[in-house]
Amino acid sequence: MTPRWWVAATLIAVATTAAAQCSVDHACYGRQVTRGDGTCTNLTKVCDDKQTCTLDTCSSDGLCQFTTQSASCLKCMSTCTPQCDAKECGNDGCGSFCGICPEGQGCDTTFKCTSTAVAGSCTAPLSLIPNSVDRILSTTATYTISGDTSAAGVTHILTPLCNFRSASPELIFSFIVPTGKTIGYEIRTVGFDTVLSLMKGACRTNATISCNDDATPPGNYGSSISGSLTAGTYYLQVDGYDSTALGPFNMTAKFVENCVPKCDGSFCGSDGCGGSCGACPDDQSCTNNRCYNTTCTRRCGTAFNRSCGEDGCGGTCGTCAAGQGCIHASVTPDTEELANNVTVPPSFCRDIAVCDYVNPKCTPACDSSSFCASNCTCIRTDAPLPDLIVVGSGARDDMYLHQLDIPESSCQLVEKCVGGSGKRNLLRFTGSSTNQGQADFRPPFPKDNPQLFEWGTCHQHYHYIAFMDYNLLDLSGNKLDKKAFKASYCMEDSRRDLDGPDVPCQKKYDCGNQGIQRGWTDSYGWSLDCSWIDVTGVPAGNYILRIQVNPERRIAEMSYTNNQACVRLTLPDASAFTSVPTQLLGNVIVTCPETTTATVSKSGSSPFQTAMTLVVAVVLVVVSTF
Numbered sequence: 001m002t003p004r005w006w007v008a009a010t011l012i013a014v015a016t017t018a019a020a021q022c023s024v025d026h027a028c029y030g031r032q033v034t035r036g037d038g039t040c041t042n043l044t045k046v047c048d049d050k051q052t053c054t055l056d057t058c059s060s061d062g063l064c065q066f067t068t069q070s071a072s073c074l075k076c077m078s079t080c081t082p083q084c085d086a087k088e089c090g091n092d093g094c095g096s097f098c099g100i101c102p103e104g105q106g107c108d109t110t111f112k113c114t115s116t117a118v119a120g121s122c123t124a125p126l127s128l129i130p131n132s133v134d135r136i137l138s139t140t141a142t143y144t145i146s147g148d149t150s151a152a153g154v155t156h157i158l159t160p161l162c163n164f165r166s167a168s169p170e171l172i173f174s175f176i177v178p179t180g181k182t183i184g185y186e187i188r189t190v191g192f193d194t195v196l197s198l199m200k201g202a203c204r205t206n207a208t209i210s211c212n213d214d215a216t217p218p219g220n221y222g223s224s225i226s227g228s229l230t231a232g233t234y235y236l237q238v239d240g241y242d243s244t245a246l247g248p249f250n251m252t253a254k255f256v257e258n259c260v261p262k263c264d265g266s267f268c269g270s271d272g273c274g275g276s277c278g279a280c281p282d283d284q285s286c287t288n289n290r291c292y293n294t295t296c297t298r299r300c301g302t303a304f305n306r307s308c309g310e311d312g313c314g315g316t317c318g319t320c321a322a323g324q325g326c327i328h329a330s331v332t333p334d335t336e337e338l339a340n341n342v343t344v345p346p347s348f349c350r351d352i353a354v355c356d357y358v359n360p361k362c363t364p365a366c367d368s369s370s371f372c373a374s375n376c377t378c379i380r381t382d383a384p385l386p387d388l389i390v391v392g393s394g395a396r397d398d399m400y401l402h403q404l405d406i407p408e409s410s411c412q413l414v415e416k417c418v419g420g421s422g423k424r425n426l427l428r429f430t431g432s433s434t435n436q437g438q439a440d441f442r443p444p445f446p447k448d449n450p451q452l453f454e455w456g457t458c459h460q461h462y463h464y465i466a467f468m469d470y471n472l473l474d475l476s477g478n479k480l481d482k483k484a485f486k487a488s489y490c491m492e493d494s495r496r497d498l499d500g501p502d503v504p505c506q507k508k509y510d511c512g513n514q515g516i517q518r519g520w521t522d523s524y525g526w527s528l529d530c531s532w533i534d535v536t537g538v539p540a541g542n543y544i545l546r547i548q549v550n551p552e553r554r555i556a557e558m559s560y561t562n563n564q565a566c567v568r569l570t571l572p573d574a575s576a577f578t579s580v581p582t583q584l585l586g587n588v589i590v591t592c593p594e595t596t597t598a599t600v601s602k603s604g605s606s607p608f609q610t611a612m613t614l615v616v617a618v619v620l621v622v623v624s625t626f
Contacts, residue, residue: 028045028046028058028062029045029046046558047065047066049064049438049503051500051501051502053072053073054066054068061561061562062562063436063562064387064389064436064498066498067499075499076499076501076504076505077503077505084098086111087111088112088113089113090111091167093506096505097167099113101113106118106121107169108153108155109150109151109154109246110152114153116157119153120153120172121157121172122158122172122203122204125203125235126174128145128175129141134176136176136178137175137176137177137178137255139183139255141254141255142255144251144253145251145252146248146249146250149171149246150169150247156169157170158205158237158239159239160197160205162195162197162208162213162525163195163213163239163241165242165495165523166195166241166243168240170238171238173236174236175233175236177229177234178231179231180231181257182230182258183258184227184228184257184273185225185255185256185261186261187251187254188218189223189224189238189249189251190218190220190222191247192247193214194239194241194245194249195211195212195213195223195237195238195240196224196237196238197212197237198225198235201233203235209580210579211527211581213525213528216411216529217267219460221511224264226260226261227580256273256274259274260405261275261277262407263277263407263409264406264411265412265458266289266407266409267289268286268289269289269409278291288314290314296314298315299344300317300318304346305346306344306346307347308327308329308347308349309328309329310329310330310457311331320349323352324349325350325450326450326455327348327349327450328447328448329455331347332460334447352450357552357553358374358553360372360373360374362377374555375554375555375556377556384437384438384439385437385439385556385557386437386439386440386518386555387435387436387437387559387562388433388437388441388549389434390433390563390564390565391497392566393589394429395430395545395567398429399427399429400428400429400526400582400584401425401426401427401428401572401576401581401583401584402580402581404423404426404579406420406422406423407421412529415530417529417530419534423536424536425534425537425574426533426535428532428581429526429547430525430531431531431547432494432522433521434497437557438558439518446462446464447462452465452554466550466551468524468549470532470533470547470548471533472538472543472545473544473545473546474543475542475544475593476593480543490510490514491514492507492509492516493515493517493521494521495521496520496521499519502518503518503519527581539573540570540571540573541571543571544566544569544590544593545567546564546565546566548564549563550563565589566589566591566592566593567588567589568587568590569587570584570586
């Protein structure tokens with residue numbers, strides 16, 4: 001590589017009662033460690049991909065760019081052979097495309113560019129109302145539709161507003177709300193990792209009034225949208241999360257005159273409009289908005305070897321004492337357990353080791369070839385590590401004002417993503433994190449790590465409890481009493497953002513095999529639950545949105561000085577928030593201000609400190625969450 005940005009640095013060694021300190025006044029240097037003999041060693045350059053054919057650059061805030069300098073320098077690791085034989089368009093199987101169709105054409109399921117005037121496209125939409133020629137909606141009705149986005153002739157033309165990654169074939173349905181009518185709706189899709197988008201007046205992205213990627217119900221990466229409709233023509237798009245998400249699906253569309261069904265978080269029970277959020281099978285009954293066997297046997301005690309976590313009947317087998325966590329809180333067996341014929345996994349409480357992630361101590365002490373990392377484990381000083389950064393442009397460019405009516409059963413309320421039920425004004429945005437380090441980011445197995453994961457009873461999956469933290473600040477850096485977080489449940493390769501011959505070309509990690517490869521980005525779109533800050537009651541004015549990744553330092557990285565990004569925005573008054581998401585423009589990425597209300601110690605550019613006193617040159621504020 002040809003670095004052009006490294007500056008001379010002075011290591012400041014300060015004797016303390018614990019050990020010597022190592023620090024450096026530059027964000028482009030990563031870890032400096034204190035060895036067992038008390039000396040400082042291993043000054044690591046953050047932006048060094050170890051490749052001789054790339055130009056490695058580092059910005060003042062520690063963000064890397066790796067530029068290939070010759071045609072022979074591969075933009076990504078050539079471990080994949082593109083599959084483009086006889087393909088005019090579509091995914092090449094290696095993270096890129098075989099071609100782009102000309103304007104007026106779309107890519108069909110045989111990877112051929114074809115006319116956009118095919119059945120199920122914007123110019124020839126399918127009727128949402130079965131056996132209806134005029135497509136006029138009945139005032140109160142429920143329709144069940146089956147479809148298949150992998151069927152012959154289905155094309156990819158339109159990308160949904162809430163998921164710019166989607167390149168899978170989509171189907172478009174249309175319907176008409178009669179003049180003088182106001183109709184509430186709730187629409188769900190299941191079958192694969194779907195995206196739902198509803199447009200009014202025209203079949204184009206900027207006509208979107210509602211869009212969703214993942215909701216509960218239906219769960220299992222299905223989607224759901226709800227709201228109120230007035231007279232007009234509507235276009236409903238059923239799409240996939242990415243180019244691999246397609247296939248058969250089932251859709252339920254419920255319409256109620258003058259009432260919006262409220263079923264978020266409810267699989268059964270009342271929808272608030274005189275109907276139901278779902279019917280339980282004959283041998284089940286509705287408990288806490290979920291269906292359970294009528295004669296349900298609690299899977300607890302010695303018979304099932306479960307002392308904590310779910311009981312399989314809507315309750316728990318017990319809670320753990322302070323300082324403990326439940327191992328395998330979910331009563332549902334994972335894939336490995338099913339393969340071993342385990343139908344009810346055992347659960348038990350285990351002590352959670354206490355770790356000061358800012359000033360870690362390892363017991364026993366690390367030897368001279370290792371250092372005590374932020375997670376209180378010994379790691380070799382020459383070991384490659386990930387380095388997560390926040391993509392500030394994601395929040396800057398994808399920021400929306402939205403008002404949601406939150407029911408009491410809502411998962412957003414249960415998981416404290418909003419300040420209360422009823423109508424809430426939300427500042428929605430996309431939160432993205434790129435791994436620019438030298439190793440993949442791999443979270444540990446959820447069920448065995450209660451210090452990192454908790455079981456979400458509402459969403460029915462494990463949440464990584466310290467992945468992203470969102471705060472709203474005033475222009476002086478003071479935190480408002482408005483914060484939120486993204487409790488990640490699916491860390492995956494969303495897209496490749498960095499180049500280099502050692503950066504993998506194709507996606508490796510997904511929701512079933514979680515992680516983030518080096519050079520790849522994990523993105524949480526603005527339409528996902530909890531990708532927001534609840535700003536209900538916040539006065540109009542200028543503010544700063546701060547996004548932090550790995551804020552508590554629970555996962556060891558090369559550097560923590562680049563774990564935050566800030567965007568200055570102007571928040572309008574409450575009248576600007578409606579049930580239709582409105583994009584907020586004019587946002588600017590700014591340097592994050594220091595704050596005086598942080599709950600975790602300030603630290604300099606050295607993330608791996610074993611001593612108790614810090615010498616600070618570059619200040620980073622890290623805020624504890626959850």
